[in-house]
Amino acid sequence: MNDAAVVVRRVFRASRERLFRAWSDPNELIQWFSPVGYRNPSVDADVKPGGCFRIAMQKLPDGVPFFVTGAYRVVEPPNRLVFTWTWEDPKENVRDTLVTIDLLDRGDDTEVVLTHELLPAERRESHSQGWNALLAKLATTID
Numbered sequence: 138m139n140d141a142a143v144v145v146r147r148v149f150r151a152s153r154e155r156l157f158r159a160w161s162d163p164n165e166l167i168q169w170f171s172p173v174g175y176r177n178p179s180v181d182a183d184v185k186p187g188g189c190f191r192i193a194m195q196k197l198p199d200g201v202p203f204f205v206t207g208a209y210r211v212v213e214p215p216n217r218l219v220f221t222w223t224w225e226d227p228k229e230n231v232r233d234t235l236v237t238i239d240l241l242d243r244g245d246d247t248e249v250v251l252t253h254e255l256l257p258a259e260r261r262e263s264h265s266q267g268w269n270a271l272l273a274k275l276a277t278t279i280d
Contacts, residue, residue, distance in 0.1 A: 143253040153215035153240040169278045172270040
């Protein structure tokens with residue numbers, strides 16, 4: 138991990154298998170993979186090594202959609218996902234960064250450890266806030 142990494146941890150009352158499905162099934166991602174106050178008009182995800190994803194996010198009620206894309210590097214159900222992360226808008230200045238999702242068994246619970254590496258220093262705080270918001274939204278949909 139480099140110095141420009143964001144690490145976010147959260148414990149869920151769900152199995153690793155359930156959480157892996159939430160991270161890997163486009164029909165589930167579309168329900169939660171945007172901050173509160175946003176929705177996902179579309180989610181395309183081919184979750185396999187070398188597969189790609191493209192997720193649209195849109196501010197409610199009718200904002201202009203913006204997109205994040207990437208490619209899956211590691212897919213190890215139900216333990217780990219690793220994928221690249223690029224905002225399509227060049228003003229975002231976040232291209233080809235790396236996200237690792239580790240799902241750790243904690244008895245009846247699962248700890249999600251999300252590590253986002255290679256971020257420009259000026260973008261770490263906004264991505265930390267964004268990932269925390271996404272995990273909070275996931276917690277409301279996983280039950």
